[in-house]
Amino acid sequence: MQKRVSLKDIAAKAGVSAALVSYVLNNRLSGRISVATAQKIRDIAGQLNYSTNQLAKSLKTNKTNTIGLIVADISNPFSANLARIIEDEAEKCQYTTIFGSSDEDPGKFDKLVHTMLNRKVDGLILSPPAKSEAVIESLQQKDIPIVLLDRYFPGIKTSYVIIDNFAASMEAVHHLLSTGRTRIGMITYDSELQHLLERKNGYIRALENNGVRVEKEWLQLVGIENNQQQIEDAVRALLSATPAVDAVLFGSNKIATSSLKLINSLSLRVPCDLAVICFDHTEMLDLFYSPVTYIKQPLEEIGELAVSYLLSNLLYNGTISTSQLKASLVIQQSTSRPDELYQAK
Amino acid sequence: MQKRVSLKDIAAKAGVSAALVSYVLNNRLSGRISVATAQKIRDIAGQLNYSTNQLAKSLKTNKTNTIGLIVADISNPFSANLARIIEDEAEKCQYTTIFGSSDEDPGKFDKLVHTMLNRKVDGLILSPPAKSEAVIESLQQKDIPIVLLDRYFPGIKTSYVIIDNFAASMEAVHHLLSTGRTRIGMITYDSELQHLLERKNGYIRALENNGVRVEKEWLQLVGIENNQQQIEDAVRALLSATPAVDAVLFGSNKIATSSLKLINSLSLRVPCDLAVICFDHTEMLDLFYSPVTYIKQPLEEIGELAVSYLLSNLLYNGTISTSQLKASLVIQQSTSRPDELYQAK
DNA sequence: GCTGCGTGTTTAATCGTTTAAACAAAAGTA
């Protein structure tokens, strides 16, 4: 394979010891090395096209400059965008990122965590699936720096960066109410993940606060494995409820996509017959015939904070930092009042 | 940080040498180790929750079980989907994948390649940007196993997995012709990348073969940095050309997204006023008010082949395998004949 | 009783770095 130049090779060619080469190339022992030797070593290193063997270096220093990132599914635009931001941010600090997708499976998650640990990542940024508390706790006990992303467990004291999902849901529902809709449904996941509970509870609370009685059928829960059929059934249930809904809040971009596909094929008109709001942005929302109002997470900020929390944790072990950021509502046509719509036309 | 159990710890506790522990845990020296000692070692290893330090192992064996994947942009759905497939495929073979995004910048690409090499990846799967021939060639000279993905350089003999972009473009144009359109435009990248040239040439050839004179204004080239403004200008140019186009082929999903956003805001009707076809699938295409006909790349097959070519290259160094797969045209409403459309309604 | 073989285990070198400590020579100080 690759026959690579090592410190020894440089040392031999320069007629010095490998240690000295190491010192020079790392700019250590600053005052003491003679300028001439230093230059010679650097020249030879350049000439031989030397680059350090990270493996060996990491083994010795116990530092890999690598962070592990585990998301639910790297092919989901939400995760992919976040991953990209984190990758760029880490790179700025000379860190390499390795990714993994847990598919919301705690077993797979655990396995991924361990492969990453075997590879001696310096720390982990994790979007943990449900029932992964044990894994997180064991990481804590082992003093492995972690930052939770997008999700957190109320009972576990860790660094995390999340958004205020409860408030975001409330705001979405309030917006719908303000446009005159009162029969508001929600399709979200049947999950015990805190951030999803908060999305659900925000929806319920907003309606209650406004004296709207929440019909049981208005809240449709689907499995987190994103089964298209299940989601379609949920949409149909909302539409055939008594009374049928005139607005719906989608708990995730996957749910929104699947639902909108069905809605597209029915003869429903958005927003006249049905207003829709979606958690998270995807390109698709803007291209729907009636551009979709959505809850926008501050992805840049989330990613940057996550990396910075992790790195500061690496520096001063034990630091715990948490952030709950505010999401914003981006209002588009899918929730405009029917009357306004006619005016616009 | 993590105070981890090493072979030595197990050896000490078991009263044997570290070497023996290594042999047992790797199932080497099969016949010779006494069943009792082996069991004892395994027990203790389990008890201490041992897991091997990949860094040390890799340093010694010169094998990291890691592959590097560089795509243009991991947050683009095309790349993200492919990345996910490759990640899964590699994982099946006990390989970890590390990703990087080149942003079509040969400098960044080169840098990424080298960080990956310093980390001693066993091999690379690369979507090289334009002007990165030198990097690829130098990898070849160093005998580093690589497989090119989605793209290739005709002058360089490497393993690659690509699709037949020329044929795909031709098929798309033929389809448009078959629906009665003759004023067919294309927006694609102004790039020397072979696969993009082929897309462009396929378009030109298909028109020529059918005796259609290609107006200069019908072929709009935009920068690969995906500038929204530029793409919008291209769309406008197509629409104001003389004669104006009645169909357009988009050279990438990014181009399609940007263009469709504009088209959505104009009072153009797809497919009546304009038929559209897009290279690559994204969810958004199905949710456009007139679901978009697209050229579907066999992503699964591409990803699987790329991994398998790389791994076989790792096994038998020097093997060169290439595949040119066929893309398929998924026909949706955006290219139906206006008359058919009325019938359907 | 010697040789040879099979079995079970250890020794020791090695991968490519880092880094504390030792060393030697030159320079400064008294």
Place this chain on the structure above:
DNA sequence: TACTTTTGTTTAAACGATTAAACACGCAGC
């Protein structure tokens, strides 16, 4: 001159594994 300091460099151990080779021992064969 003799001692300390400074300067420039080397030595050698270590990180945690792998692995060829050596070793020790029991046993069979002659």
